[in-house]
Amino acid sequence: MKELLSGNEAIARGAYECGVTVATGYPGTPSTEILENIVKYEGVYAEWSPNEKVALDVAAGASFGGARVLVAMKHVGINVAADPLFTLSYTGVKGGLVIITADDPELHSSQNEQDNRNYAKFAKIPMLEPSDSQEAKEFVKIAFEISEKYDTPVFLRTTTRISHSKSIVEIHEPKRSPISLELVKNPAKLVMLPANARKRHPIVEERLRQLKTFADEFSENKVEINNANFGIITSGVSYQYAKEVFPDYSYLKLGLIYPLPEKLIKEFAGKVKKLYVVEELDPYIEEQIKAMGIKIAGKDIFPICGEFNPSIVENAISPSSKQHMKEEVSLKLPPRPPNMCPGCGYRGIFYVFNKLKLFVAGDIGCYTLGFLPPLSAIDTCVSMGGSIGHAMGLDKALGDEAIGKVIAVIGDSTFLHSGITSLLDIVYNRGSSTVVILDNQTTAMTGRQEHPGTGLTLKGETAKKVDLIELCKGLGVEHVRTVDPFDLTSVEETVKEEIFRKEPSVIISQAPCVLLKSQRVKPSKPFMVFNEKCNGCKACIKLGCPAIEWKNIKDVSKTDKLTSDNKKRKGIAIIDSMLCNGCGLCQQLCKFEAIGEINA
Amino acid sequence: MPDSNTNILAVGVGGQGIILASEILTYALMNAGYDVKKSEVHGMSQRGGSVNTHIRFGKKVYSPVIKEREVDILFAFEQLEALRYFGFLKPGAMVILNNHTVNPPSVSLGIDEYPGDVPQTIKKRFPNFHLVNGLDLALKIGNSRTANIVLLGVLSKYIKVEENSWIDAISKVFPEKLININIEAFRLGRKEG
Ligand SMILES: Cc1ncc(C[n+]2csc(CCOP(=O)(O)OP(=O)(O)O)c2C)c(N)n1
Numbered sequence: 142m143k144e145l146l147s148g149n150e151a152i153a154r155g156a157y158e159c160g161v162t163v164a165t166g167y168p169g170t171p172s173t174e175i176l177e178n179i180v181k182y183e184g185v186y187a188e189w190s191p192n193e194k195v196a197l198d199v200a201a202g203a204s205f206g207g208a209r210v211l212v213a214m215k216h217v218g219i220n221v222a223a224d225p226l227f228t229l230s231y232t233g234v235k236g237g238l239v240i241i242t243a244d245d246p247e248l249h250s251s252q253n254e255q256d257n258r259n260y261a262k263f264a265k266i267p268m269l270e271p272s273d274s275q276e277a278k279e280f281v282k283i284a285f286e287i288s289e290k291y292d293t294p295v296f297l298r299t300t301t302r303i304s305h306s307k308s309i310v311e312i313h314e315p316k317r318s319p320i321s322l323e324l325v326k327n328p329a330k331l332v333m334l335p336a337n338a339r340k341r342h343p344i345v346e347e348r349l350r351q352l353k354t355f356a357d358e359f360s361e362n363k364v365e366i367n368n369a370n371f372g373i374i375t376s377g378v379s380y381q382y383a384k385e386v387f388p389d390y391s392y393l394k395l396g397l398i399y400p401l402p403e404k405l406i407k408e409f410a411g412k413v414k415k416l417y418v419v420e421e422l423d424p425y426i427e428e429q430i431k432a433m434g435i436k437i438a439g440k441d442i443f444p445i446c447g448e449f450n451p452s453i454v455e456n457a458i459s460p461s462s463k464q465h466m467k468e469e470v471s472l473k474l475p476p477r478p479p480n481m482c483p484g485c486g487y488r489g490i491f492y493v494f495n496k497l498k499l500f501v502a503g504d505i506g507c508y509t510l511g512f513l514p515p516l517s518a519i520d521t522c523v524s525m526g527g528s529i530g531h532a533m534g535l536d537k538a539l540g541d542e543a544i545g546k547v548i549a550v551i552g553d554s555t556f557l558h559s560g561i562t563s564l565l566d567i568v569y570n571r572g573s574s575t576v577v578i579l580d581n582q583t584t585a586m587t588g589r590q591e592h593p594g595t596g597l598t599l600k601g602e603t604a605k606k607v608d609l610i611e612l613c614k615g616l617g618v619e620h621v622r623t624v625d626p627f628d629l630t631s632v633e634e635t636v637k638e639e640i641f642r643k644e645p646s647v648i649i650s651q652a653p654c655v656l657l658k659s660q661r662v663k664p665s666k667p668f669m670v671f672n673e674k675c676n677g678c679k680a681c682i683k684l685g686c687p688a689i690e691w692k693n694i695k696d697v698s699k700t701d702k703l704t705s706d707n708k709k710r711k712g713i714a715i716i717d718s719m720l721c722n723g724c725g726l727c728q729q730l731c732k733f734e735a736i737g738e739i740n741a
Numbered sequence: 742m743p744d745s746n747t748n749i750l751a752v753g754v755g756g757q758g759i760i761l762a763s764e765i766l767t768y769a770l771m772n773a774g775y776d777v778k779k780s781e782v783h784g785m786s787q788r789g790g791s792v793n794t795h796i797r798f799g800k801k802v803y804s805p806v807i808k809e810r811e812v813d814i815l816f817a818f819e820q821l822e823a824l825r826y827f828g829f830l831k832p833g834a835m836v837i838l839n840n841h842t843v844n845p846p847s848v849s850l851g852i853d854e855y856p857g858d859v860p861q862t863i864k865k866r867f868p869n870f871h872l873v874n875g876l877d878l879a880l881k882i883g884n885s886r887t888a889n890i891v892l893l894g895v896l897s898k899y900i901k902v903e904e905n906s907w908i909d910a911i912s913k914v915f916p917e918k919l920i921n922i923n924i925e926a927f928r929l930g931r932k933e934g
Binding site for chain 1: 764789822846
């Protein structure tokens with residue numbers, strides 16, 4: 142049967158078809174839909190772990206017990222999971238262990254565009270790279286076979302254009318895993334203290350030698366000899382781009398990108414006149430090929446930064462072909478960045494940060510959008526959980542200079558991912574920072590996934606819900622308060638009190654994400670501007686709410702240049718009732734009582 | 742089936758139902774026996790940001806993204822977003838434009854101005870131009886949320902796919918209780934747009 146699947150859906154399907162019974166991960170674009178799909182299959186246990194390291198630890202345990210396990214995360218997730226990763230390379234597996242790293246060239250929704258192919262070489266773990274959804278599904282199966290045959294974790298690397306592109310896939314029935322589930326003690330393999338680990342390292346090196354031989358014979362390292370003047374070595378979506386623009390060149394398309402098939406590469410190089418490597422990001426394949434003593438064109442003509450497309454590949458290889466310059470429309474167009482939703486519980490918090498001119502140590506989530514004007518109230522954003530450490534570091538470096546000026550802000554999912562230990566640091570090392578935890582009861586940025594604070598699991602079962610207040614108190618924070626972020630006066634007072642306190646403090650802002658479908662959120666009645674009262678002062682505009690627009694008086698029909706109490710005005714605010722969800726923040730800011738509920 | 746592929750670029754603003762409409766389009770093309778690929782970037786774009794989806798179909802499709810200046814049909818849900826992708830269109834490309842505007846933040850803040858008379862600008866460069874009042878048509882059948890499917894109905898007139906492939910695709914994507922209204926919306930667009 143044929144189905145139209147995204148790369149992520151195909152990976153989930155492939156895992157199901159080859160008998161995976163455990164799947165773990167933490168959300169992150171572009172990997173998220175893998176677990177969201179795998180959980181729908183019968184017989185698969187799938188969890189959102191609190192973070193990627195936990196996900197890999199749980200996966201390792203399941204593999205030691207004989208299960209076939211899939212772990213999925215975005216590229217930067219591998220950084221978090223890197224500690225167990227490198228040593229799992231030594232222990233190897235029992236049930237197959239496949240790790241999906243979903244890279245994001247072009248940083249469509251990431252904090253960097255690191256090239257995780259380097260992890261394969263670094264950790265000495267084989268890596269496959271599919272070039273469409275059909276391959277994504279098949280390569281998962283191959284990955285499990287390699288994992289069990291060579292006793293190693295295996296990477297499957299995707300990029301955004303593979304994860305989020307749909308193409309036609311042939312669906313098969315699931316098969317059971319060939320490995321039996323059992324508890325077997327095997328300390329020489331699983332207890333990596335120096336004496337044991339030292340003995341495992343040569344085994345890893347021997348495994349790599351065997352994998353290199355395998356690579357030369359692997360049927361997914363495919364040679365297509367056409368026009369022998371030009372040869373392209375490539376993998377993943379880059380193959381599709383190259384094939385699109387140079388259909389009759391010769392190709393060596395690599396399915397296994399670590400280790401590389403040296404013999405095959407040398408043979409291919411011998412058959413073509415001019416050789417190119419087409420790869421996004423780092424010169425990863427290029428450097429290894431050059432080390433084989435082969436002359437090849439690569440990053441001398443291709444960009445390192447950003448993702449490719451067919452035009453980039455065409456222009457790099459034959460610049461004379463057609464100069465496809467993106468034509469700019471003569472008028473400059475206003476940008477359309479993403480924004481916090483109307484009624485988002487974060488808006489009031491960032492409004493207050495901005496008003497108090499705080500230096501805001503920020504983190505990653507929807508709230509990072511608080512960076513955009515007019516709120517302009519995020520001053521750092523580096524990694525998940527980083528905010529709390531940044532605030533502590535600023536406080537320690539600047540001393541009294543920072544008092545009352547610095548605050549940390551972090552989402553609930555991010556806090557549970559990697560903020561807890563940093564808060565512990567503030568308590569332990571006599572810090573005095575204030576941390577605002579934005580408790581919106583979901584992982585909003587990546588599409589609203591459950592986490593340990595939501596009371597539900599990935600499968601939708603009810604779960605014990607972590608109590609953030611008790612958690613912070615348990616860490617030793619004595620001043621833990623909650624605020625309603627829709628009450629601007631109370632937010633401002635609470636923040637002012639806590640930032641001057643010379644002890645650690647936590648403010649938990651409680652308001653569920655407005656996009657949550659459950660009964661947890663009921664939108665109120667929309668608001669409107671009473672046209673005759675608005676004097677166009679723009680106070681409400683400072684909220685940056687997508688539902689409020691400021692219009693010049695000349696552009697508004699049937700509107701007087703004077704307010705009802707005869708004040709001159711240049712324009713007025715208008716609320717779009719289709720977008721407004723009645724949070725009421727703008728009403729609190731209006732000094733002229735010009736905003737109220739419709740039909741009030 | 743012709744040798745060359747057809748490239749459709751769907752653009753608009755997060756929340757307008759572009760991703761769903763593209764999904765149905767892709768299924769209909771598969772049902773009709775084409776090779777088809779669709780590529781979109783979601784994540785940040787959901788929060789009211791600008792959205793684009795590439796759909797390519799034909800005998801055999803390699804790249805999931807369209808080459809610059811190779812778009813055959815621009816399927817635009819919003820005026821300003823249609824302008825943004827001018828540089829990707831083939832000379833002589835067809836433009837289907839939903840007659841709708843959504844202000845970007847800088848316009849709401851009174852910093853930038855929304856470009857004037859977009860339909861005219863487009864028509865001058867791309868005479869093969871169809872302006873559709875998606876929302877008005879959707880309101881005719883009493884559901885403003887079906888505007889995206891009305892627009893899809895308009896697009897369907899220019900694509901060689903039988904009506905039943907479209908209907909199957911709509912039935913696959915929507916939950917039971919929304920299927921009929923969306924088929925109605927689709928037929929309205931196909932007839933009137
Ligand atoms: C190491 C790492 N893992 C995952 C992500 C992807 N990611 C970005 S923000 C985010 C979670 C945000 O959730 P939360 O903190 O609750 O904030 P919200 O989006 O709900 O405001 C995730 C998972 C990432 N950027 N880095």
